[in-house]
Each structure stands twice: as C-alpha cells, then as structure tokens.
Amino acid sequence: MKIIKFNLYVVRHGQTYFNIYNRLQGWSNSPLTDKGIAGAETTGKRLADIHFDAAFCSNTTRAMDTAAIVLGANEADSVKEPVISPNLREEFYGYYEGNDMDQTWYVAGAPHGLPTFKDIVTKYSINRAKDFLKEADPFHQAESGEEYWQRWDKGLAEIKSSPLIKDGSNVLLISHGNAVLSLVERFGEGKYDITERPANGSVTQLTVSDDEIKVTSYNQ
Incomplete structure (x- = not known):
C-alpha cells in the first residue's frame, strides 16, 4: 500500500480573555479578544495563498472561531469548513x-x-x-x-x-497552547524548547505519514 505523506499546519487559536487573565482553559472556554480576532486575521493572511485540502479543530468556540477567520481569509480555493x-x-x-x-x-x-x-x-x-x-x-x-x-x-x-x-496535501489544524507543546514534545525529536509556550496565532508545522509524524518548525 502506498504511504501518503501530508503537511499539517497547526495554528494556536487567537488570544482569549482567559489568556489575558493567565487562567487555564482546557475544556472550559472564553471568547476571543479584539486582539485575538485581529491576530487570527493576521494568521489568515499569512496562510492565504496555501491551498488546504482539509481543516480540523476542536469543538471549543475559541478554536472554531479562529478556524472560521483563518479559512475565511484564504484565497487558494481551500476547504471552507473545518471538521470539528x-x-x-x-x-x-x-x-x-x-x-x-x-x-x-x-x-x-x-x-x-x-x-x-x-x-x-x-x-x-x-x-x-x-x-x-x-x-x-x-x-x-x-x-x-x-x-x-x-x-x-x-x-x-x-x-x-x-x-x-x-499525498502532498496541506491540512490545517486549529489547536491550543498545551496541545501544541504536547505534539512538539512527542514528535519534535528534542529539537525545540518546549518550556516556551507557542504564541496565539502562531504556526507549527509537521509532516505526517502512515508510519511517522515529525515536527519541521515550531511557533513561527
């Protein structure tokens, strides 16, 4: 069977009120701030020319709202809605x-x-x-x-x-701070500083195949 390999762009959601207040928001949630919305829009512009065959996010509103903003800014005929x-x-x-x-x-x-x-x-x-x-x-x-x-x-x-x-697809994943860190710890081969939290709206890239996941950049 042919092994499919694709590029996974992992974006941390935009800034929320709990982020400002330094509060944990795992399965709980708080809305995106104005800065968080603007940051998601900036990330959307950065990724506007990349065609995404698929997109995913968690079922938290902060992730879903960020996904809508990023995909709404895309100009490369990408998928319009994420899988939640x-x-x-x-x-x-x-x-x-x-x-x-x-x-x-x-x-x-x-x-x-x-x-x-x-x-x-x-x-x-x-x-x-x-x-x-x-x-x-x-x-x-x-x-x-x-x-x-x-x-x-x-x-x-x-x-x-x-x-x-x-094979060769670009895939978008809207994710969370600790989730990004956990992915980088597990698949980053020790190359990245996991004591540094990823910024809101930052992009971390991985290559994914049937038998391997590898981090290629972190917190860009």
Missing part, C-alpha cells in the same frame, strides 16, 4: 479548569520540589506535568498523560483517515 472533533480539545484540567495558571502548577509541582510548569517540564516532561496535576486534583478528573494521548491518538487517526487528504 472533541478528540482535538486542549488538555482537561479537571478541578483546576479556569484557575490561575501559576497557582495551579505550583499546587501540582511543589510537592515534588518543582514549583513551576517550566520546572516540571525541564526535569521531567509535559506528560509528567499532566500526571502531577491529576494527582493534585481532589476529584482526580484532570487528564493524565496516558488519558490525554488515548484521546489525541483518536483525533490524529481521524485526521489521517480523512478522505479529503491526498
């Missing part, structure tokens, strides 16, 4: 949804001598940070690393199995 999937959501933060980001990672990491997200990731990994947060969650409903990737592997399989994608 809950499997492509951000990490679920459980009890800490909507909580201050720095406070939350202190609660998760301090018992391990690691008071910040950067400290946890530098010593261990983003996956371990997920595990620490699930441990700290009094309801233990935050996603562990294993639970997160069980869900996201389904989302990646949905993308790979799309009948719209051909």
